Amino acid sequence: MVVVPALLILGYALKRTPKIQNWIIIWILMFAGIIASVFQLGLSVNGVANGMIAAGSAITCHQFAKQSVRSNKKKKKLNEL
Template identity: 45%
Template sequence: MLQEIEFTIREDFYFIVPALWFIGYACKRTPFIPDWLIVWILISFSVLAAVSMYGFTVQAIADGIIAVAIAVFSHQVVKQTFCKDEIK
């Protein structure tokens, strides 16, 4: 399964996933940003980063969206596994 994830986005774009975790955490702690807006901020940041690195192509946009999906999914896996008592 891990090998399939490796081929979803370009190798030199892996750095974006932890960066998205950090940006999402900062947005979550900001009181005037509603939760529903956080994912849109992450998508915007990720797609803009991909487009600035690779140019305005469908592959770059897809890489940005897939990176957000990996970041949000991995965050939820960690949250659901280790923070069971805090989730209600």
């Protein structure tokens, strides 16, 4: 539970870094999630799996928020017409 918000913050910081391409951010988040989970749970299949799940959750939360905002902006534009 602690890893997901940390990965969201890391992803936000990486997104604002001009020299890091967008496609590599998900890989950085994946490895960071795995490392954080292995530190918390130990080097096991469970630790690695939880890291992958945390990275996937962080990416999904970001996309959910991004697409919700985009959808609201489109609705406002249609209402203005």
